[in-house]
Amino acid sequence: MKHLAKYDYLIVGAGLFGAVFAREAGKRGKKTLVIDRRGHVAGNIYTEDRDGIPVHCYGAHIFHTSDREVWDYVNRYAEFNRFTNAPLARYRDRLYHLPFNMNTFYALWGTATPEEARAKIAEQRKEITGEPRNLEEQAISLVGRDVYEALVKGYTEKQWGRKCAELPASIIRRLPVRLTWDNNYFNDAFQGIPREGYTRMVERILEGTEVRLNTPFSPEMRELAEKTVYTGSIDGFYGYRLGRLEYRSLRFETCRLETGDYQGNAVINDTNAEVPYTRTIEHKHFAYDRPEVTGTPWTWITREYPRDWEEGAEPYYAVNDERNNALYARYQALAEEDPGILFGGRLGMYRYLDMDDTVRAALDLAEKELG
DSSP: OGGGOSEEEEEEOOSHHHHHHHHHHHHTTOOEEEEOSSSSSSGGGOEEEETTEEEETTSOOOEEESOHHHHHHHHTTOOBOOOOOOOEEEETTEEEESSBSHHHHHHHHOOOSHHHHHHHHHHHHTTOOSSOOSHHHHHHHHHHHHHIIIIIHHHHHHHHSSOGGGSOGGGGTTOOBOSSSOOOSOOOSEEEOBTTOHHHHHHHHTTTSEEEOSOOOOGGGGGGEEEEEEOSOHHHHTTTTTOOOOEEEEEEEEEEESSSOSSSSSEEEEOOTTSSOSEEEEGGGGGTTOHHHHTOSOEEEEEEEEEEOOTTSOOOEEOOSHHHHHHHHHHHHHHHTOTTEEEOHHHHTTSOOOHHHHHHHHHHHHHHHHO
8 A cells, every 4th residue: 555655755766867866866855765676776877896897788879958947967976087979980990970070070081161062061961952841951961962871871771770861860869060170970069978977976876775676567566656667668568559659779889909009999880781889989988087097908889789679679769750650659648647656767768868868867757747
């Protein structure tokens, strides 16, 4: 019975969303219990030390935001370095700068001025007339055929497991294109990585909160608390009764190499269609400001292999096409009928969230729920 509930909130998931909500609830005098099926906190931003190198175990995570409140919030729990995300892309054994900028256009076309690059893009855009109907047409209308073929097509089709012509244009509408020589991928005012890793940051956020790891959620657990905050998949919570939402998953291949520097950059995308992975991460470069890390005669790398999601795999990306969004709306309607459940995070909200979006969403929910 709910009147026997021991906690005010049961929070399912010890990732960033769950941790921030737990912290905010605790500050307001609420008693919370956080559970996670994994054996660690921090969810997909989990980092661990391997031979002196902090490894991002579930893919590269660079915190970036223009939200001053969010930036100040995370800086209470971690000291950030000033890492700048400047990835490269490999196509036919040549490297190109990302995001698409003057360095990219110079390497492709030899255009040395913004005017020359603008004219080249404008010439190639002409093949698309009218409103772009899919991702392929949207990309060509933004950057032209050459950039699309070299740096968008192969990567995107591997990432989503579909032809670009079958993907919605909305996926790539905010494709960053610059007519400057700036290789900083993000336009945000603040950017960096916690010097002690994301795991330590989340541990600090959760200080004072009861946390149980290796604890899968079961519906009976809802009796432990007045309300449940659920950060797993919303369709899974309801036992897929309305149907399954689609997700994309990833497989990570991480290994130690006996070389001091494998690729000279934190992230290199591989846009060649015949290469099965999408990118290679060299973790020591995230800690560029720590010579005890960058100076090791060994290194750790991770390759990311996209794959279809299936039961037992981790869902990473919501497939936000028309069918899935309509199904998600039906699950939302179910949630609205139950005042004892709140959904959050990328799976509970069925959309891609950057880390700053996640913190903002958790803070907003806490404000709405707790005042």
